[in-house]
Amino acid sequence: MSEAMVDSHVTRSGFDRKTIVDAVQRAVGTPNGILGLHEPVFAGNEIAYLEECIKSTFVSSVGPFVDRFERMLEGVTGAKRAVAVVNGTAALHACFVLAGVEPDDEVISPALTFIATTNAIAYCGAIPHFVDSSLETLGMDARALAARLDAIAQKTATGTINRETGRRIAAIAPMHTFGHPVELDEIAALAKDWNIALVEDAAESLGSTYKGHAVGSQARLAALSFNGNKIVTTGGGGAILTNDEELGRRAKHLTTTAKLPHKWAFVHDEIGFNYRLPNLNAALGCAQLEQLDGFLASKRKLAAAYQRAFAGVPGVRFSHEPKDTTSNYWLNAILLDEENAGSRDDVLAALNDAGFGARPAWTLMHKLPMFAQSPRGDLSTAEAIEHRLINLPSSASIRAHDE
Numbered sequence: 316m317s318e319a320m321v322d323s324h325v326t327r328s329g330f331d332r333k334t335i336v337d338a339v340q341r342a343v344g345t346p347n348g349i350l351g352l353h354e355p356v357f358a359g360n361e362i363a364y365l366e367e368c369i370k371s372t373f374v375s376s377v378g379p380f381v382d383r384f385e386r387m388l389e390g391v392t393g394a395k396r397a398v399a400v401v402n403g404t405a406a407l408h409a410c411f412v413l414a415g416v417e418p419d420d421e422v423i424s425p426a427l428t429f430i431a432t433t434n435a436i437a438y439c440g441a442i443p444h445f446v447d448s449s450l451e452t453l454g455m456d457a458r459a460l461a462a463r464l465d466a467i468a469q470k471t472a473t474g475t476i477n478r479e480t481g482r483r484i485a486a487i488a489p490m491h492t493f494g495h496p497v498e499l500d501e502i503a504a505l506a507k508d509w510n511i512a513l514v515e516d517a518a519e520s521l522g523s524t525y526k527g528h529a530v531g532s533q534a535r536l537a538a539l540s541f542n543g544n545k546i547v548t549t550g551g552g553g554a555i556l557t558n559d560e561e562l563g564r565r566a567k568h569l570t571t572t573a574k575l576p577h578k579w580a581f582v583h584d585e586i587g588f589n590y591r592l593p594n595l596n597a598a599l600g601c602a603q604l605e606q607l608d609g610f611l612a613s614k615r616k617l618a619a620a621y622q623r624a625f626a627g628v629p630g631v632r633f634s635h636e637p638k639d640t641t642s643n644y645w646l647n648a649i650l651l652d653e654e655n656a657g658s659r660d661d662v663l664a665a666l667n668d669a670g671f672g673a674r675p676a677w678t679l680m681h682k683l684p685m686f687a688q689s690p691r692g693d694l695s696t697a698e699a700i701e702h703r704l705i706n707l708p709s710s711a712s713i714r715a716h717d718e
């Protein structure tokens with residue numbers, strides 16, 4: 316092999332990190348500085364609402380923007396009840412508590428996810444139990460879930476247990492990775508068959524649809540995030556979505572210190588959480604939600620541009636929305652072919668050198684010291700995705716170059 320060939324990393328199939336940089340350039344142009352992975356856009360009523368909020372003096376835990384934000388979320392998602400909370404991790408924690416997850420239970424979740432899904436399980440004193448992901452959806456693989464349940468689960472009078480550990484399996488928690496919805500019907504059917512609660516981590520997927528319905532709209536319990544890097548932001552924030560009125564009432568109660576309504580008395584009827592979203596953050600959220608349709612349109616155009624740019628590029632494919640879904644394309648992703656997995660860091664370096672804030676996938680949960688002992692099924696697809704995935708700049712402000 317000549318020096319030049321080693322240097323440009325051209326493989327026999329024609330894979331080359333330069334062709335990847337060129338494809339990204341075709342999609343978004345040449346950046347002026349660094350094009351971040353996901354930056355917020357404040358182009359609406361943000362300053363007006365924040366000013367209104369500050370002038371009202373209601374900046375903290377109660378105020379009209381919180382109610383308005385919750386009603387807007389119900390409008391956008393179609394869920395019966397939205398309860399705004401301080402962040403997506405808190406939303407997940409509350410969802411697991413509401414689903415009845417207790418200490419020493421197990422919760423089935425993907426190994427390929429952001430730490431928040433797994434931490435929220437641990438906050439309940441429960442143990443995450445990892446199952447594999449799908450190359451198509453990048454989320455929990457319904458067939459892997461079915462196989463794992465068949466291998467280890469057993470129905471008993473007190474619930475479904477893991478025969479190998481003796482622990483109750485209290486919930487199944489899929490996550491809609493980068494906005495791509497999981498195979499929800501199949502996963503919900505398995506949860507129902509095994510009589511296990513379903514909690515959706517929809518933190519990344521506000522605005523995505525599954526078979527024509529907004530993700531989270533059909534859920535008994537789903538969690539959203541409005542962190543600064545998500546499709547809409549409240550600075551920090553999250554929400555619980557539910558289609559069950561009673562659960563919605565419980566969600567509000569549990570996340571607002573479980574205080575009984577009274578003119579002056581401080582009576583709390585259980586150990587609640589101070590997880591309420593401040594009015595100040597909700598004001599920002601109202602202004603952001605007004606722009607959601609525009610953000611989605613812009614992000615879908617950008618995804619289409621990446622998809623066109625990567626069509627025919629050897630050794631790599633663009634991760635498009637799964638069938639029967641529309642993705643919000645929160646983060647665009649490419650997957651290197653198996654034989655090019657070893658070049659991932661070189662591709663990341665080349666993209667970052669060219670000004671594209673590209674990032675790898677998260678480290679898989681079972682490789683982190685806190686969860687190294689957690690039970691798991693086969694995770695070979697998650698491991699392949701971890702080595703082959705690259706996220707590309709995806710902000711709603713990025714104009715597709717080839718429009």
Ligand SMILES: *Cc1c(COP(=O)(O)O)cnc(C)c1O
Nearest residue numbers: 402403404429431432518540542
């Ligand atoms: C962003 C995110 C969350 C919630 O994160 P917060 O920063 O606490 O709002 C949860 N799960 C996933 C998969 C996420 O990407």
